[in-house]
Amino acid sequence: MKILLIDDSKTMRNIQKSVLKQLGYTEVEEACDGQDALSKVGSFEPDLCLVDWNMPVMDGLTFVTTFRQTDKTTPLIMVTTEAEKARVIEAIKAGVNNYVVKPFTPDLLSERITETLAKCST
């Protein structure tokens, strides 16, 4: 299982990577913004992307919109501090499959990843 972490904060990526490691996912690639992520998806071919919303250069929502133009199936989870209902709906409309609000616990992130992968595989 290949997972792409898209977040401008190195610490946040480390936290997510640590949770993924505990879940047994070791094939992880990192991107520091949406633009960087788009340049990596072609070669890395992720099975799941965890996307932050607020990032420089290209934000998470723009990434999701652009990514969904060519890839309708790869699961995307928005991991963000944006907790308002309208924002959540906006993200889902753009094409994310699930939503995790920061601060999250490792258990919550783990639960959402498992839930998303199960849902998308059916």
Add this chain to the structure above:
Amino acid sequence: MTQDTCDLDHALRLSADTLKLKGTLQVRALRSVDGLSALALEAFLTAHGVQREYIDQDDLEILCKKVLNAPLQEHELVVARGVLPINGDSAVYTITDEVQEKIDLIEERTDSFKSKCGDSDNLRALDVSDEDPVDFYEQMAVVVVHKDELIAMKTERSQGVDGIDIYGNPVPACHGEASEVKLDESIEVHDDGRCVATISGLLTAEKESISISPHYAIKGDVDFQTGRIVFPGSVTVYGSVRDKFKVRTTGELSIRGLVESCELYSDDDIVLHRGMAGKEIGKINTLKNLQAGYLESVNATVKGNVIVRGEITNSTLDVRGEIRAENAAIRGGRLSVSKGGSVGSIGSIQGVSTEIEIAYLPHVQAKIVSIEKLQAQLERELRMRTGEFEAFAACLGKVTMEQIEEQMSMKFNLDQLRMRGEKLANAKLDLSKVMGLHTRSKIAVSKAIYAKTIMFMPGFKIEFNDDIIGESIIELGVTGRPSITLKGKARALDDYAKVVSNERVFRPRIGAVHPVEAA
């Protein structure tokens, strides 16, 4: 036939060698050579049974010419040749260049040694210098080979090819014989002729046999004649081991004679039938047990048990098993033993300072100490980070996105520290279990413990200021304090010795930080 006509039947004579592989035609002196020709000679030969294909026409012509030139002389020439039989080769073993080189070196060593000492083996006459081409110390006097090493190549015997004599009859060839050299199961001969060592050991390559022995018996001493010994098997030394020599074996090492300030290493048992007077530099290191008559001024590291019949004097012994020396006196020096044991007496009437560490497992203890050190560091860091986290959380109003992430990061780091703490605690618990399994805090003394004996048990130092005569057992009792059973009666050890807390041999406390480190 007229008188002037050559009578070939009387003039010619055919003779052959033993195997009839060569036919020689003799021509007597002739008065008339009428009718003599190569064709006539050939006809004579074939009439006598010589097969045409073995007749050499050129030789017939030569012979004919010779006769025609000098008819009054006798002539003879080999004119028919059969086919020689080709004998088969016998099987042979050819020692490889690498092994042969080793054998040559040993021969060179032996010759050089003889030239220096003569046949008397007078080692005093041996002048060992750095410029000597043979290093009599480093180089052993025997050929050692290792398992899977290519020793020799076998060339199989071959069948001969029969020959044919000049009359067309077969001449049988000799077939190659099997080799007379015997190989035992220590060398495996492969289909391709490779002779490979199945064991490591001493190679003996003689005319009649090639074999490898896993045992090396040294009839005399280990000295310049033998060189230092490094042997991949067991060794028995019937003589002594001289000062500064080393013996290293993977199998049992048994020494019948005196052992002085030398070094002995074995992956198996070491048995010193007499004992060792190490002069403070003698070393013993065994991965199994050590048996000795006596040990004097020796440094020994023994992974198994130590069994001594006589005395252990002024020696430093690190024993990871137990000591079995019911009749032995331990005088002076330091004995560190993991599993306790039994001894005759400790110390001496004269009050020689003697130290004994019971239930000591230094490498595990060192690991536990380092874990406790890390635990103490971690504890300090955890307190500091927790304080920072609480202070950060307390001063937050309406939190920004950055603050949320910062808070998450701090929490993540705290969790990581706690996880590390748990891992350290588990490692310490495992090591403590190992210590429990591999140590025993009990020593039985059959005769006496003399004053100036210092004993270390887990968590305690016991200083014996008076002699305790009689059979005694000292152990860590159920209370966790050292106790003594003297002549069958349990008593408080404090009545006989000064018992103080001491962590030289420490007792790990599960979950607690080591007091020394915490301090």
